Structures are given as structure tokens and as C-alpha cells.
Amino acid sequence: MGTRVPDAPALRREAAFVDGAWIAAERTITVTDPADGSVVGTVPDLGPEETGRAVDAAVRAQAQWKGVSAKARGAILRKWSDLMLGNAEALARLLTREQGKPLAEARGEVAYAAAFLEWFGEEARRINGETIPPPSPDRRLAVRRDPVGVVAAITPWNFPLAMLTRKAGPALAAGCTMVLKPSELTPFSALALAALGEEAGVPPGVFNVVTGQAGPIGDILTGDPRIAKFTFTGSTKVGKMLAARCMASVKRVSLELGGNAPFLVFDDADVDAAVDGALLAKFRNSGQTCVCANRFYVQDGIYEAFAERLAARVAGLVVGAGLAGPSDQGPLIDARAQRTCAAHVADAVAGGGRVLVGGRPGDGPGTFFAPTVIRDVAQGALLTREETFGPIAGLIRFTREDEAIALANATRAGLAGYVFTRDLDRSIRVTEALEYGMVGLNTGAISSEVAPFGGIKESGLGREGSRHGIDDYVELKLVCTAVAPAR
Numbered sequence: 186m187g188t189r190v191p192d193a194p195a196l197r198r199e200a201a202f203v204d205g206a207w208i209a210a211e212r213t214i215t216v217t218d219p220a221d222g223s224v225v226g227t228v229p230d231l232g233p234e235e236t237g238r239a240v241d242a243a244v245r246a247q248a249q250w251k252g253v254s255a256k257a258r259g260a261i262l263r264k265w266s267d268l269m270l271g272n273a274e275a276l277a278r279l280l281t282r283e284q285g286k287p288l289a290e291a292r293g294e295v296a297y298a299a300a301f302l303e304w305f306g307e308e309a310r311r312i313n314g315e316t317i318p319p320p321s322p323d324r325r326l327a328v329r330r331d332p333v334g335v336v337a338a339i340t341p342w343n344f345p346l347a348m349l350t351r352k353a354g355p356a357l358a359a360g361c362t363m364v365l366k367p368s369e370l371t372p373f374s375a376l377a378l379a380a381l382g383e384e385a386g387v388p389p390g391v392f393n394v395v396t397g398q399a400g401p402i403g404d405i406l407t408g409d410p411r412i413a414k415f416t417f418t419g420s421t422k423v424g425k426m427l428a429a430r431c432m433a434s435v436k437r438v439s440l441e442l443g444g445n446a447p448f449l450v451f452d453d454a455d456v457d458a459a460v461d462g463a464l465l466a467k468f469r470n471s472g473q474t475c476v477c478a479n480r481f482y483v484q485d486g487i488y489e490a491f492a493e494r495l496a497a498r499v500a501g502l503v504v505g506a507g508l509a510g511p512s513d514q515g516p517l518i519d520a521r522a523q524r525t526c527a528a529h530v531a532d533a534v535a536g537g538g539r540v541l542v543g544g545r546p547g548d549g550p551g552t553f554f555a556p557t558v559i560r561d562v563a564q565g566a567l568l569t570r571e572e573t574f575g576p577i578a579g580l581i582r583f584t585r586e587d588e589a590i591a592l593a594n595a596t597r598a599g600l601a602g603y604v605f606t607r608d609l610d611r612s613i614r615v616t617e618a619l620e621y622g623m624v625g626l627n628t629g630a631i632s633s634e635v636a637p638f639g640g641i642k643e644s645g646l647g648r649e650g651s652r653h654g655i656d657d658y659v660e661l662k663l664v665c666t667a668v669a670p671a672r
């Protein structure tokens with residue numbers, strides 16, 4: 186296990202991290218705790234000029250970093266991972282403070298985030314090329330897998346550590362350098378990560394964290410031609426806009442975008458397993474994950490049992506501030522998220538839905554919303570068409586398998602889907618028919634560092650994690666050598 190760096194105060198940095206230095210700015214942005222609106226702290230509001238200097242640093246550093254041996258790069262990533270685990274409690278508390286998730290989930294995210302650095306610390310030494318049988322005896326063909334170069338990354342607030350290491354891990358393993366803009370709602374976790382990276386021996390300029398208003402920074406990260414690759418995790422709307430900007434300099438682009446996951450429960454499912462799966466797939470991070478079940482399609486024969494048992498379990502979820510004591514559900518990230526949930530509930534009820542539990546925002550300070558189950562939701566309801574990103578489970582009844590598949594696929598999203606059935610033939614038919622990048626069969630938990638994470642259709646481009654996750658950070662180079670015959 187890595188050595189402990191000084192506790193939370195040292196990890197909590199009210200500064201951006203550029204070229205190995207902690208920098209301030211004239212203007213700052215304030216970060217608040219969604220559980221009660223209290224101020225967590227301020228971070229610099231860097232503008233285009235400071236962001237350009239971060240790109241300068243990444244360009245300078247990349248020339249050296251790609252020359253560091255894969256073994257040495259891997260060792261630094263593994264030490265970074267160890268330091269995260271050695272400072273897990275400080276990282277988790279900081280994460281809960283700025284993002285709101287329950288402390289137990291924050292601790293889980295620290296381990297999940299550290300696992301990406303560990304995994305790609307190992308993968309660094311397996312970025313092998315290939316030789317190809319030549320088309321003629323006077324040629325030799327070799328293919329290299331070289332680092333793509335300087336990488337710009339923009340990440341969301343819902344997983345303030347894991348979405349970052351899922352990019353920094355493969356980027357640095359491949360020999361790339363990075364300029365990262367975290368969400369302005371959760372910058373402290375990213376800065377704590379940078380502090381531990383510094384401790385782990387990540388050289389100056391290899392990993393830079395710029396904080397501030399998204400627009401001006403984004404303009405640089407999508408526009409500077411020295412940036413070879415742009416990777417984004419966030420909403421589909423923003424991702425599309427930023428990816429389009431990258432085309433002016435033909436950057437490599439990878440996108441992890443929004444979801445709208447269907448959760449299918451067939452009559453032959455184990456109803457208790459389906460309820461367990463629903464709690465994981467719907468209510469993790471208070472429904473604020475990209476792979477959250479967004480709509481539940483439940484077959485006629487199991488509908489009443491599933492609705493009753495899910496509502497009973499949801500009624501028992503403990504809602505509270507993550508640092509105030511054990512809780513299952515924290516606040517939503519902001520008031521806008523509360524309003525979206527309220528709108529989805531109102532629309533479902535207007536269409537004939539009946540609220541079994543929850544259905545309203547929390548009282549008092551903070552942006553809480555009660556974990557909610559609504560039965561008899563109409564097939565065209567808002568929550569079937571838009572990503573709720575909150576703790577609302579809307580149950581829609583279906584009769585036939587082909588009907589459920591058609592309903593499940595009727596979206597431009599294609600990230601994750603879930604199926605609960607104990608019929609082997611049906612499990613194969615349905616998992617093959619669902620148009621999603623990831624499908625959970627009899628489970629609501631599908632993510633890990635060893636598995637390819639990503640979506641199809643408008644949910645993304647590329648995969649993160651797994652042995653595939655390195656592909657977005659390397660370029661293939663063919664070396665074709667002429668060979669003269671012996672005289």
C-alpha cells in the first residue's frame with residue numbers, strides 16, 4: 186500500500202494544477218455542498234490564456250513521457266493507484282462533500298477509480314505491435330502502436346474520480362499527456378487526484394487539471410491543433426457540440442454520453458433478484474449514473490409482485506447527507522435536477538401513473554428528492570423518452586416479448602439495458618436483440634475496470650476500461666521496409 190500523504194488539508198487544493206505547479210487566478214468559482222448548500226471552497230476560474238499554457242506544458246512533457254519505458258510508466262500508475270487507496274477516506278469524504286453521494290458509495294468510487302490506474306498500469310506493458318506476412322519477398326511489414334499525443338479531457342460531476350482515471354489511466358499508460366477539465370461542480374476530487382499523482386511521480390506537465398468556466402476552456406481544448414485527441418464524458422447534447430468543434434483540427438474523439446436504460450422483467454424472472462437488481466440499477470448515486478435504469482418494462486404475470494416488493498424496498502431506503510451518518514440516498518446535484526425529477530413524476534401521473542412511494546422533493550436545505558416508484562406508467566411517458574438522472578422508477582406493463590424488445594429499443598440512446606429472466610432461450614434472444622453497448626442479464630451491476638464500457642447509437646464512441654480501453658490512445662503506424670535479395 187502506498188505511503189500516506191498528509192490528510193485532507195493537503196489533498197484539498199484550492200488551486201489548479203498546471204505543469205507541475207499549483208496555480209491561482211484573479212477570479213474563482215465557488216463549489217457548494219448539494220446536501221445543504223454550504224460552501225466547500227473555491228477554485229481558480231482559469232481562462233483561455235492559462236488553458237493554453239497547460240497545453241504548452243502537455244506538449245513539452247509528451248516528448249519526454251512517450252520515451253519513458255512502458256514498465257516505468259506502469260509503475261507510476263500503480264503507485265498512483267496505491268496512493269489513492271492509501272488516502273481513500275480523505276478522497277471519499279471530499280467526494281461526498283462536493284458531489285453528495287453516500288459515503289459508502291464514495292468509498293466504492295475511490296476503489297473503482299484506483300482500479301483503472303492499476304489496470305492500465307499493467308496494460309502499459311502490453312501495447313504490442315505486429316508484423317504482417319509481406320505481399321512480396323522484397324518487403325517487410327511492421328505495425329507500431331504509438332501514443333496518440335496530447336489528450337484533452339472533459340469529465341462530468343457524477344463520478345468525480347472514476348470518470349477521470351478511466352481516461353488518465355490509458356492515456357498515460359500509452360505515453361500520452363493530458364489536460365483535464367473536471368466539472369465545475371466537483372473540481373476538488375480532480376485536484377486531489379493530481380496531488381496524489383504528483384506524489385506518485387507523474388512528471389510535471391504530464392497530467393494537468395484546469396478549473397473554471399466550461400465554455401472558454403472548452404474552446405481551447407477542442408480548438409488547439411496541438412491536441413491530438415479529445416475525450417468527453419457527459420451529456421449527449423454537449424458531447425455532440427464539442428465533438429463537432431474538434432473536427433476543425435480532425436482530432437481523435439471518444440465520447441461517453443447519456444443513457445436511457447430499459448429494465449425488462451419477464452414472468453419467469455426471480456422476482457426478488459429482479460428487485461435487488463432494480464435497486465442497484467436505479468438508485469445507485471440517487472439515480473445519477475449514465476447506466477441507471479430509466480424505465481421498467483414488467484410483464485403482466487409478475488407485475489403486481491414486482492411493483493409491491495420494489496415499492497416496499499424503496500420505502501426503506503435511508504435518505505440523508507452523506508457525511509451526517511449512514512444513508513442509501515444522497516441529494517441530487519442541484520435544483521435543476523430536482524425540477525427534472527418533479528416534471529417526470531408529474532407527467533407520469535398525468536398519464537395515469539400512480540405513485541406507490543416517494544414522488545416529491547425533500548424538505549429543508551439541500552437538493553434531495555425522495556426515492557420514487559410509480560406504477561401504471563403509460564408507454565409514451567416523458568421518463569421513457571428522456572434521461573431522468575434521478576431516483577424515479579416508472580413501471581410500464583407489457584404482454585409479449587417482441588413488444589418489450591421494441592419498447593426497449595425505441596430510443597436513440599444505446600448505452601445500457603437490463604433483462605431479468607430464467608429462461609435460457611429467452612435470455613439469448615433478448616440480450617442479442619437489445620441495441621445497447623452493455624446488457625446486464627439477471628444483474629443490475631455491469632461496470633468494472635476489466636470490462637469494455639461504452640455505448641452505441643447516440644450514447645458514445647469508443648470503449649473505456651478493459652484491454653480495449655487503450656485503443657483510443659494509440660495510433661497505428663505501418664513501417665514497410667524494402668529488402669534487397671542477397672547478391
Ligand SMILES: NC(=O)c1ccc[n+]([C@@H]2O[C@H](COP(=O)([O-])OP(=O)(O)OC[C@H]3O[C@@H](n4cnc5c(N)ncnc54)[C@H](O)[C@@H]3O)[C@@H](O)[C@H]2O)c1
Pocket residue numbers: 339340341342343344348366367368369399400402403404418419420421423424427440441442443444474475476572574600644645
Ligand atoms: N457514458 C458515460 O460513461 C457517462 C458517465 C457519466 C455521465 N454521463 C452523462 O453525463 C450527463 C451528466 O453529467 P453532466 O451534467 O456533468 O453533463 P454535462 O454535459 O452538462 O457536463 C459534462 C462536462 O462538460 C462540461 N461542459 C458543459 N458545457 C460545456 C461547454 N459548452 N463547453 C465545454 N465544456 C462544457 C461541464 O463543465 C462538465 O465538465 C448525463 O447525461 C450522463 O448520462 C455519461
Ligand SMILES: O=C[C@H](O)CS(=O)(=O)O
Pocket residue numbers: 343344473474475476632638
Ligand atoms: O455514470 C457513469 C458511470 O460510468 C457509471 S459506472 O459507475 O461506471 O457504472
